[in-house]
Amino acid sequence: MAGEVVELRVGDRTVRVSHPDKLYFPEPGYTKLDLVQYYLAVGEGITRALGNRPTTLERHPDGIGGESFFQKHAPKHLPDWIPTARVTFPSGRSADEICPTEIAAVLWAVNLGAVTFHPWPVRRDDTDHPDELRIDLDPQPGTDYADAVRAAHELRAVLDEHGLRGWPKTSGGRGLHVFVPIVPGWTFTEVRRAVIACGRELERRMPERVTVAWWKEERGKRIFVDYNQAARDRTIACAYSVRSRPRAPVSAPLRWEEVDDVVPRDFDIKTMPVRYAEVGDVHADMEGERFGLESLLDLARRDERDRGLGDLPYPPEYPKMPGEPKRVQPSRAKRTPPRG
CATH class of the missing domain: 3.90.920.10 (DNA primase, PRIM domain)
Known part of the structure; x- marks a missing residue:
């Protein structure tokens, strides 16, 4: 399939997948198309988890073995049917990020090399107050x-x-x-x-x-x-997001009664669709609370x-916040003599 394009009809949208056979996870041999098919299989779940939220894309255009980057600004040539929201960073700068509201938007991003989705804890209509x-x-x-x-x-x-x-x-x-x-x-x-x-x-x-x-x-x-x-x-990788690790694990929603009986390696892009087909989105009821x-x-x-x-201290790249203690590593603070 080298050089070919696969077109998928997803609801009212047509999503093009270029280079579908490109190897994304070398160890198990998973391709870009495998990743697309995974997200399609858990479509309602990942769409619920992203839920109209500004989303940072973790992109691996050449698979997880190549270069990667976090894309906070909406990608170029964004289709007009994918909404965006403006978010403001601690530095005071801002950016328009994509807000997926349908599975076609997820697949469109996967075609660009997005492997993991990192949504903000806010919705598009109010980006200053987490929900x-x-x-x-x-x-x-x-x-x-x-x-x-x-x-x-x-x-x-x-x-x-x-x-x-x-x-x-x-x-x-x-x-x-x-x-x-x-x-x-x-x-x-x-x-x-x-x-x-x-x-x-x-x-x-x-x-x-x-x-x-x-x-x-x-x-x-x-x-x-x-x-x-x-x-x-x-941001935190959302439910159903694939992580950029060798075996293509996913962030798996759980019921409390399951937490003791599973291990993270139980969930990857091959096993999660099977589970999803059996039990559906076990976090679907979050939306009503x-x-x-x-x-x-x-x-x-x-x-x-x-x-x-x-x-408590903020991360080092953040501006100093009111009431925040000194950002000095304790061992360094002990051995640094006071000035004067």
């Missing part, structure tokens, strides 16, 4: 998926005590993500603070297993609650008032 609280349970060296599962169960209890319900999914690597649909009335700063409060409570309950320490030297063999994934312009953050933000205020626990 998802996203909690990333990131295993550190010496820990694995089983450790993330233990943390996730305790996280579920924390959320429940604050009147929240989370939906878990594999990250596509070793970790777990838990998403909570929220009313879009809070700023990115407030949502991030709610994640920090949640992470600190989890750390208090599991001090030997969980940490919110930003500096790697302080994390140890624990699960890191990556609270900065809630910062503006930080919206929760408030009042309780977690109250917890954040109590942490600051009673325990002196204020903000």
Whole structure:
């Protein structure tokens, strides 16, 4: 099929797939067309997960073994039927990003080499107020998926005590993500603070297993609650996204009762369509729920008032934020003499 073009009729759209036999995942031998067919098989699920959200594309035009880049601006020659939304970055700059609303838009992006989709936690009509609280349970060296599962169960209890319900999914690597649909009335700063409060409570309950320490030297063999994934312009691969790893794993939505019985390698572009055909989108009911953050933000205020626990460091590329502590690695701070 070298040099050929495959045309797919998807709803009212015709999507062209150029070089369908181009090798994207050399180890299992998966091609661009295999990737297209995967996303077509989970079409309603990936469309629900992207849901009219500004989306950064992780593009691998020559497959995962070649050069790659994150595309935040809408690609050139964007069809007029794919909407965009303007998002503002921490630097103050802005960009128009694509907002997929149908599976044809996903396939169009895959034809450009998009492997993974990283949607913002906002919708196109309000890009300053997140409608998802996203909690990333990131295993550190010496820990694995089983450790993330233990943390996730305790996280579920924390959320429940604050009147929240989370939906878990594999990250596509070793970790777990838990998403909570929220009313879009809070700023990115407030949502991030709610994640920090949640992470600190989890750390208090599991001090030997969980940490919110930003500096790697302080994390140890624990699960890191990556609270900065809630910062503006930080995104998480959405449900059903393929990850750019050798075996083409995918970020798999789970029911809570499944979390203990699976491992991330169970889900890839060949096994997920089979599961999807059997059980459908197990996160479809997220769309009918919206929760408030009042309780977690109250917890954040109590942490600051009673325990002196204020903000935590932002990533290094972010401007200095009000109330943020010094961004100095602890070991460097100890050995750097004061000026004067």
